[in-house]
Amino acid sequence: MKKKDTLLADAGPNTRLAHIGHDPHSFHGFVNPPVVHASTVLFPDSRAMETRAQKYTYGTRGTPTTDALCRALDELEGxxxxxxxxSGLAAITVPFLAFLSAGDHALIVDSVYTPCRHFCNTMLTRLGVTxxxxxxxxxxxxxxLIRPNTKLIHTEAPGSNTMEMQDIRAIADAAHRHGCIVTMDNTWATPLYFRPLDFGVDISIHATTKYPSGHSDIVMGSVSANGKYWPQLQEATITLGICGAPDDSYHILRGLRSMGVRLEHHQKSALAIAEWLEGREDVARVLHPALPSFPGHAIWKRDFKGSTGVFSFVLKADAPEKFKAKAHAFLDALTIFGLGYSWGGYESLAVHVNLSDRTIRKAPAEGPVIRLQIGLEDVADLRKDIEAGFAAAAAV
Known part of the structure; x- marks a missing residue:
């Protein structure tokens, strides 16, 4: 191990983020890695070509740029x-395709990311997976719930939109007693605030579109595996021909450099807004794991090192027939908050959550669920914007 690598192993998160993934002295001292665009890679002779006796053989199997990002993510994930x-969705579906076969049984958390549920209910079911x-x-x-043919358990904490916490260690221990693979979508926390593999998860999944990018301009996903399952995951991605683009990899790696600083701001601002919302009469519930009032708070406090910028609240409404109208009025009155999907960028966003696909954790009875992504704007300005939304909702 190089001296710098030894020092970084004990360094703080922001120091590590500033230096992992690329050695400047490996490329003329430039602090950022080169962006290598490649499909064809040349071999020195026919024997080398036949045996593939060199590091890079074809563009889909990695470049120095994509490898730099992968090394950085391995460092963060362990x-x-x-x-x-x-994409983030591909980061979920590729492991499913890698480890599930016809006749297998998969357990999927009910608070899962909606496009994941669609994949499971359509393509995965069509392929013969229960x-x-x-x-x-x-x-x-x-x-x-584990059957003799259960092969994979998929987790996500906090859950999409309604933020339920999962006891990941307990689930992983139960799964491994029966030989099941455990996958986890850890996009919300990032490996800075939760490292799934340290809690028994086998496959850690991220939409790097979100906080690693941080600027709402890249769509990408990453999948990180422990030593037991890495060879099978690697073989699957080669077989499927799936790969990340070098330009996107470069921008994600650049985003990682500031991710720790950005997350601190997201965390502080989101908690300030969440605590303020808890005291409002027009809010039925605030769904944020870092709030002591939240049912999963004890698990969050025990296992996680921090919280990020995404949470939800239940807008109080006196009748179900008013839910949609109140939600729309609230959203349409916002100015600073954009109305858009995704999150993790510098800008604040809001969306009316659709929970109609849930089978166990149904939509709250008190009112519509509004999900907020708290960006990097000033809290005082965000509060004024939200107050305008409440005033519009109250007029319905």
Missing amino acids: SAGTILVP VEYYDPEIGAGIEA
């Missing part, structure tokens, strides 16, 4: 290897 894929959804708060009780 993983044996990482693949890059074109899909069953489970309560996100089941914990060690998941063992009762």
Whole structure:
């Protein structure tokens, strides 16, 4: 191990983020890695070509640029290897395709990212995999759902939109007693605030579109595996022909450099807004794991090192027939908050959450769920914008 690598192993998160993934002295001292665009790679002779006796053989199998990002993510995750894929959804579906076969049974958390549910209910089912959804708060009780043919358990914490926390260690321990693979979508926390592989997860999944990018201009995903499952994951991505683009990899790597600083701001601002919302009469509930009032707070406090900028609240409404009208009035009155999907960028966003696809964790009865992404703007300005939304909703 190089001296710098030894020092970085004990360094703080922001120091590590500033230096991981690329050695400037490996390329003339430039602090950022070169962007290598490649499909064809030349070999020195026919024997080398036949045996593929060199590091790079074809563009889909990696370049110095994509490798720099993979090395950085492995450093953050503590993983044996990482693949890059074109989107966060692909980061979920590629491991499913890698590890599930016809006749297998998969357990998927009911608070899962909606496009993941669509993939499971359509393509995965068509391929002969039985899909069953489970309560996100089941914990060690998941063992009762494991069948002889259960192969994979997919987790996500906090859950999409409604933010339920999962006892990842308890689920992983139960899964491994039965030989099941555990995958986790850890996009919300990033490996700075939660490292899935340290809690027994086998495959850690991220939409690097979100906080690693940080600027709402890149779509990409990453999948990081432990040593046991890395070879099979790597083989699957080669077989599928899935790869990350060098320009996108470069921008994600650049985004990593400031991710720790940005997350601190997202965390501080989001908590300030969440605490303020808890005291409002027009809010039925605030769904944020870092709030002591949240049902999953104890798990968050025990396992996570921080919280980020995404949470939801239930807008109080006196009748179900008014839910949509109140939500639309609230959203349409916003100026600083944009109305858009995704999150993790510098700008604040808001969306009316659709929970109609849930099978276990149904939509709250008190009112519509509004998800907020708290960006890098000033809290005082965001509060004024939200107040305008509440005034419009109250007029419905």
